[in-house]
Amino acid sequence: MSDQDVKAAFNAIFKSSNENISARFSDKSRVIVQWSHCSASAGVESIAEQLASQLSESAVLVVSGCDGACYEAPVVTVGNVRHVRVAPEDIPDILSHLANVHSQPAAESHPFFSRQTRIALDGCGTLESTHIDDYISNGGYSGLAASLQSAPEQVIEEVKASGLRGRGGAYFPAALKWEAARNVRNTPKYLVVNCEEGEPGIFKDRHLMEGVPHRILEGAMIASYAAGVTEAIIYINAEAELSAERMGSAILAARALGLIGKNILESGFDLEVEIRRGAGGYVCGEETTLLNTLEGYRREPRLKPPFPTEAGLNAKPTVINNPETLASLPYILKNGASVFKAIGTEADAGTKIISLSGVVNRSGVAELPMGTTLRDIVDQVGGGPKAGSSLRMLGVGGPSSGVFPVSMLDTPIKGGMLHESGVMLGAGGVIVLDDRVSLLEVMRNLASYNANESCGKCTPCREGTPRMVNLVDKIAAGDGKSQDIEEMEYLARVVNSASLCGLGQAAGNPILSALHFFGDELAMLTTA
Known part of the structure; x- marks a missing residue:
């Protein structure tokens, strides 16, 4: 084996893939339908079937994944024209673009993508996910x-x-x-x-x-x-x-x-x-x-x-x-x-894919440089809260993390802990919540999820997580005492410190972060 052998073998594959692409798309238009789990729930299968049956021989239907702008699904792209929230009655208009696809002007910068640096997600929504040649030729x-x-x-x-x-x-x-x-x-x-x-x-x-x-x-x-x-x-x-x-x-x-x-x-x-x-x-x-x-x-x-x-x-x-x-x-x-x-920050290089959901105008997945603030994620990428919604808090990092109030929006994303109360970036989930959602409801949803998902091996996690849920329920029912908050915090710290795996070691974080940032509000819901 030599470097030249590797290079020659790869060049042969690269050449073959390019030839296959040229033969398949020669003088033909690419009609890209984004078919992913998000668009599947919005009826993309029927859209793809109708396009396949109605396309002329001058076009090729390409199936890609979602480009991350899930809120616009289903998406069909013809040349530089991006058709969003496509319904069956839109297909004739889509097909009409085939005649002048090569003369379409460049698409304007899309607000969802303009702040992204796409490395892992590069090509999502444009590369044909079901054929290897498209990936190799790119x-x-x-x-x-x-x-x-x-x-x-x-x-x-x-x-x-x-x-x-x-x-x-x-x-x-x-x-x-x-x-x-x-x-x-x-x-x-x-x-x-x-x-x-x-x-x-x-x-x-x-x-x-x-x-x-x-x-x-x-x-x-x-x-x-x-x-x-x-x-x-x-x-x-x-x-x-x-x-x-x-x-x-x-x-x-x-x-x-x-x-x-x-x-x-x-x-x-x-x-x-x-x-x-x-x-x-x-x-x-x-x-x-x-x-x-x-x-x-x-x-x-x-x-x-x-x-x-x-x-x-x-x-x-x-x-x-x-x-x-x-x-x-x-x-x-x-x-x-x-x-x-060179991307990101000195301490945290590269990008992070954020799963953005909740009451924002633009939900989906976005790949952003490390160091991007939560405010930029919500306002610039997500387009801010939906009309009629008032931002109340963020669920960051999933059920093993916790909640942030509005005052923490300028926190930059980084690997590990974002705040000592237990809020961490985790796998990169950001759920935007408005004032229609109560704090106790959020606490209960996160705490009960951890309790239900506990494998039961460790006593602190097995016994402590449902006990925290019971205490939240007691406060929500109007029967909470100040000592219940103290017990809830004690349980959260014991579960975190005495559990075996990462789930248990972070199961108390939703409680601890809520107590840290919303402690006064919770205290008002209890009696001495």
Whole structure:
């Protein structure tokens, strides 16, 4: 194997893909329909079927994922014309654009996208998610080719220099996991791509799987090469059917081109990839719980150490990465660590995909530089609260995080804790809530979710989380005493400090953050 062999093998694939694209789209218009889990709920299937049956031979229907502007779904793009909230009666107008598609003026800057820096999400909504040629002809798998022309240790050092940290919520330096697994003398080694994404208010991983599945695969291959992995598993939520379908198609297409299997790109690197479906439940996103379900055991966490990089799946070294983390790798390997590190802040390099929902005008997923403030996310990306809504609070980071009042809108996003009260960025969910939602309702929803999702292994989590819900209910019923607030805070701190896994260790955060920012309001709802 030599660098020239790798380069020649990749160039052959790149040439073939370009030829396929040219033959398929020669003198034809691309009609792109964005088909993702969000648009599926808005009737995109019937839109796609009607377009397919009515398109002339001068056009080709392309199925892509959602570009992130979920509030505009279903979206159909013809040239530079973007048709939003498409209904069946809009199809004749869409088809009328085919005659002058090449003369359409450039689309104006879209307010939802203008502040974004798209690395992981690049091409979502435009690349054909069901065909590999579109991805390759737009630079796909060139990051893998660059990696295979370097030693694994060099890839690790490059990613270290980029400052990339995990995007699943823990923000652990990605390359350190690979290095730890590589240094363990035990084989085989595994990579698990954690696409469980079971928490409410988070939907970024599904967008990546449905829009750019090959970018996740390419990142998984780069990470596997660096860590000495020979078997990769894509672990997908049991309910994410479309995501699993798109990832499965991507694996088949990559294998057909020799990008999965033996001697990838004539490099001597071997990798097998398979899909496993999650066992269901928020706790399955915790990495050792995930490993237990892969081995057929109960969905509950393991004691650490040993850590998965030492003894994970089948007691072998195992790297567990989030798909967003992996989807950043091709950019780093193509453009260099310094280019990625220049995005974001000195302490937190790169971008973060935010799942934005609630009472904003523009909900969806947006990829933004680290350091962007919550105010910019709500006002600039989200278009501010909907008419008639008055911003009351933000749910940030999911049920393992907490709530922020309006006074905290200027907080910049960063990895880890955003505030000492327990509010953290987590996987990047931001839920905008108005004054129609009561504080106690928010507290109860978050606390009860954690209680319901507890696996029951740890006594503090099993017993403490429902007790916190009962105390919230007592206050909501008008029977709360001041000592109930004290007990609620005590329970939250005990659960956080004495639980085994990440769910339990953060289950008290919704309570603690609410008490910190809205303590006076809660005190008024109790008696001495």
